Amino acid sequence: MVEYNTENLDATFAALxxxxxxxxxxxxxxxxxxxxxxxxxxxxxxxxxSKHIQLLTRANLVSQHKKxxxxxxxxxxxxFEAAVNWIEHYRDFWAEKFTALEAFLExxxxxxDMKPKQGKRKx
Amino acid sequence: MVEYNTENLDATFAALxxxxxxxxxxxxxxxxxxxxxxxxxxxxxxxxxSKHIQLLTRANLVSQHKKxxxxxxxxxxxxFEAAVNWIEHYRDFWAEKFTALEAFLExxxxxxDMKPKQGKRKx
DNA sequence: AGATCATTCAACCATATGGTTGACAATTAG
DNA sequence: CTAATTGTCAACCATATGGTTGAATGATCT
Numbered sequence: 159m160v161e162y163n164t165e166n167l168d169a170t171f172a173a174l175x176x177x178x179x180x181x182x183x184x185x186x187x188x189x190x191x192x193x194x195x196x197x198x199x200x201x202x203x204x205x206x207x208s209k210h211i212q213l214l215t216r217a218n219l220v221s222q223h224k225k226x227x228x229x230x231x232x233x234x235x236x237x238f239e240a241a242v243n244w245i246e247h248y249r250d251f252w253a254e255k256f257t258a259l260e261a262f263l264e265x266x267x268x269x270x271d272m273k274p275k276q277g278k279r280k281x
Numbered sequence: 282m283v284e285y286n287t288e289n290l291d292a293t294f295a296a297l298x299x300x301x302x303x304x305x306x307x308x309x310x311x312x313x314x315x316x317x318x319x320x321x322x323x324x325x326x327x328x329x330x331s332k333h334i335q336l337l338t339r340a341n342l343v344s345q346h347k348k349x350x351x352x353x354x355x356x357x358x359x360x361f362e363a364a365v366n367w368i369e370h371y372r373d374f375w376a377e378k379f380t381a382l383e384a385f386l387e388x389x390x391x392x393x394d395m396k397p398k399q400g401k402r403k404x
Numbered sequence: 405a406g407a408t409c410a411t412t413c414a415a416c417c418a419t420a421t422g423g424t425t426g427a428c429a430a431t432t433a434g
Numbered sequence: 435c436t437a438a439t440t441g442t443c444a445a446c447c448a449t450a451t452g453g454t455t456g457a458a459t460g461a462t463c464t
Binding site for chain 1: 450451452453454455460461462
């Protein structure tokens with residue numbers, strides 16, 4: 159129905175599905191940070207954090223630019239928009255349905271063994 | 282800072298990171314569906330769809346109840362709330378920062394080779 | 405140039421995803 | 435009881451994640 163930029167939704171949601179990466183994003187909300195700065199709070203190798211950042215970069219959530227020998231990372235929030243728009247749309251859409259749906263189901267449960275066959279309602 | 286129910290965020294985002302599963306959720310927005318009904322539009326085995334539904338169930342996005350020999354699936358939208366709240370919170374938080382941040386960066390880029398060292402602003 | 409710092413790359417390992425097929429379980433129909 | 439329908443389970447395969455360590459690259463300092 160509504161056509162969202164569904165393109166990078168896979169990568170975006172996958173990127174958000176890891177607590178380390180979400181923490182990195184939270185840190186980046188305070189401003190640019192180098193890879194080392196981002197890595198500090200975590201009990202893992204720099205290489206591991208570097209890979210997380212690469213994944214975030216592939217998902218267009220973060221970008222890097224070199225400043226001397228330091229890679230500064232910064233947020234690129236456009237992909238977030240696509241993700242939140244997708245969820246919000248369906249959340250609202252579902253919310254509309256739920257009042258009716260729940261009433262219907264409550265009814266169904268009560269008479270579930272009296273009426274073995276039920277027509278499929280379609281919109 | 283703000284304490285969200287970060288518990289199942291991993292599972293929720295991971296569940297949303299697959300186009301088949303997002304399509305299943307969209308279909309379920311129209312009402313309950315059996316596993317077979319959900320599987321129909323997809324060019325994959327029933328077992329594959331069944332596994333997607335199991336993953337959605339583990340993420341608390343979907344629940345099942347048996348009705349005869351048919352498993353009816355329905356949406357359980359609470360997990361969506363946690364996900365959308367997480368993104369929305371940081372989206373708003375970041376939005377605040379970006380005006381200032383972008384102005385700052387634009388400035389930085391222009392004078393980047395005149396001023397090799399820069400103090401780290403910390404909130 | 406040589407040493408050092410910041411970061412990535414490469415190889416490796418364990419586990420999870422996303423799919424397949426075939427057997428099995430549960431339920432209903434004849 | 436037997437057969438068909440609905441769905442899951444088990445085993446398998448290929449690829450991706452999430453982590454490690456050690457070597458390699460790039461930039462800066464002396």
